[in-house]
Amino acid sequence: MxxxxxxxxxxxxxxxxxxxxxxxxxxxxxxxxxxxxxxxxxxxxxxxxxxxxxxxxxxxxxxxxxxxxxxxxxxxxxxxxxxxSWRSDGSEVWNINHSYKAGEDYQISDELADVLERTLEISEDNGDLLDITIRPLAEVWGIESGSTNVPSQTDIDAALSDVDVTQVTCISAKNSSDGKPYVNIAKEGMSLDFGxxxxxxxxxxxxxxxxxxxxxxxxxxxxxxxxxxxxxxxxxxxxxxxxxxxxxxxxxxxxxxxxxxxxxxxxxxxxxxxxxxxxxxxxxxxxxxxxxxxxxxxxxxxxxxxxxxxxxxxxxxxxxxxxxxxxxxxxxxxxxxxxxxxxxxxxxxxxxxxxxxxxxxxxxxxxxx
CATH class of the missing domain: 3.10.520.10 (ApbE-like domains)
Structure with a gap:
């Protein structure tokens, strides 16, 4: 792109x-x-x-x-x-994380679509390192909430199975059949985090x-x-x-x-x-x-x-x-x-x-x- x-x-x-x-x-x-x-x-x-x-x-x-x-x-x-916010109950991202169905288009606002599309482009252009699906791994480490323990490799590997930004697609309004923007997450158990x-x-x-x-x-x-x-x-x-x-x-x-x-x-x-x-x-x-x-x-x-x-x-x-x-x-x-x-x-x-x-x-x- x-x-x-x-x-x-x-x-x-x-x-x-x-x-x-x-x-x-x-x-x-x-x-x-x-x-x-x-x-x-x-x-x-x-x-x-x-x-x-x-x-x-x-x-x-x-x-x-x-x-x-x-x-x-x-x-x-x-x-x-x-x-x-992934934290705020009722925000668009919170709703996506708690109600999306794998492989199905989920309608989002123009604003979120703009942020999502640009973020995915930056990530794709840099080896998928800017990963907005990192939340399961962040939860395992718990550093943001004050944890001082190194998680087990088993727990890290389990979290990594739900971390993969390539599973997320943004369908912009201009490219959708009904003129509305959507996000599509191909795998169950994932969550978005725009931190x-x-x-x-x-x-x-x-x-x-x-x-x-x-x-x-x-x-x-x-x-x-x-x-x-x-x-x-x-x-x-x-x-x-x-x-x-x-x-x-x-x-x-x-x-x-x-x-x-x-x-x-x-x-x-x-x-x-x-x-x-x-x-x-x-x-x-x-x-x-x-x-x-x-x-x-x-x-x-x-x-x-x-x-x-x-x-x-x-x-x-x-x-x-x-x-x-x-x-x-x-x-x-x-x-x-x-x-x-x-x-x-x-x-x-x-x-x-x-x-x-x-x-x-x-x-x-x-x-x-």
């Missing part, structure tokens, strides 16, 4: 210009937003909250900030509770809404994904601090700088977000559908910068599942940029970010290739 289909229906800006609005609590696990002094003449509203099962922060510059934040929260809650793209897509939803408002700038952070829009109140350059994956929550290991005024998306995945250690080994929540175990390609954190939230979220996960060279190749194919940190504290920065990134963390080495 053509790569441009992956990022259709989204508004594009010039890539590699990065913006941020405030120090967003939700970005602690991924990135730190470094702002200049606030301009007292500019209205600024901030809400720190939770949505999509994660911490979130929304900052808006301009008039009617509180109302706009309320609208964004309504959009994110609607997306989560009515469409994309690898949901937060990023939530940032897309916020960006599309902001285009219809009069705000001058905004930052929406949903877990490890962040969207920055427009300009800071003081007009200064934007700076994004990349989280130090082996230090405290607010520690950074480097800074990305860019001019303000652009809409851009940044997502980070890492082995430090949800994990446990046992017998000297770290087990984290990003699971490899090929092995059944937490991904281990020597990358401990991956930050992806591009002009689309779903794509940035998907690619940051894929960067943890691919070896470094393959990860950089994948990022380049989609016109994105990345910063990868390996287990030897080496930092690799793609070409488009090299003149915008400054390494600051002690013990890290910037590798030029």
């Amino acid at each position: 053509a790569k441009q289909n992956v990022i259709k229906n989204n508004k594009f800006k010039n890539a590699f210009k990065i913006a941020a609005a405030a120090l967003c609590a939700a970005a602690i696990v991924a990135i730190v937003i470094i702002t200049g002094r606030q301009n007292a003449d500019k209205a600024e509203k901030t809400l720190n909250t939770t949505v999509m099962g994660t911490t979130a922060s929304i900052t808006v510059y301009g008039r009617n900030g509180s109302d706009i934040i309320d609208d964004i929260m309504d959009l994110e809650n609607n997306l989560d509770e009515k469409v994309i 690898a793209v949901g937060k990023g897509y939530g940032c897309d939803v916020a960006a599309d809404y902001l285009e219809e408002t009069s705000v001058t700038g905004a930052c929406v952070a949903l877990g490890g994904s962040i969207m920055v829009y427009g300009s800071k109140s003081d007009g200064s350059d934007w700076k994004i601090g990349v989280k130090d994956p082996r230090a405290g929550e607010e520690s950074i290991m480097g800074v990305i700088s860019a001019k303000d005024g652009e809409t851009l998306f940044v997502s980070t995945s890492g082995d430090y977000e949800k994990y446990f250690e046992k017998d000297g080994k770290r087990y984290h929540h990003i699971l490899d559908p090929k092995t059944g175990y937490p991904a281990w390609k020597h990358t401990i954190a991956a930050t992806v910068v591009c002009d689309n939230g779903l794509l940035s979220d998907a690619l940051s996960t894929l960067c943890m599942l691919l070896d470094r060279e393959a990860a950089m190749e994948a990022v380049n194919r989609y016109g994105a940029e990345a910063i990868l940190i390996d287990d030897q504290m080496n930092v690799y920065v793609s070409d488009g970010l090299r003149d915008r990134f400054t390494l600051s963390g002690a013990g890290y080495s910037l590798i030029q290739e």
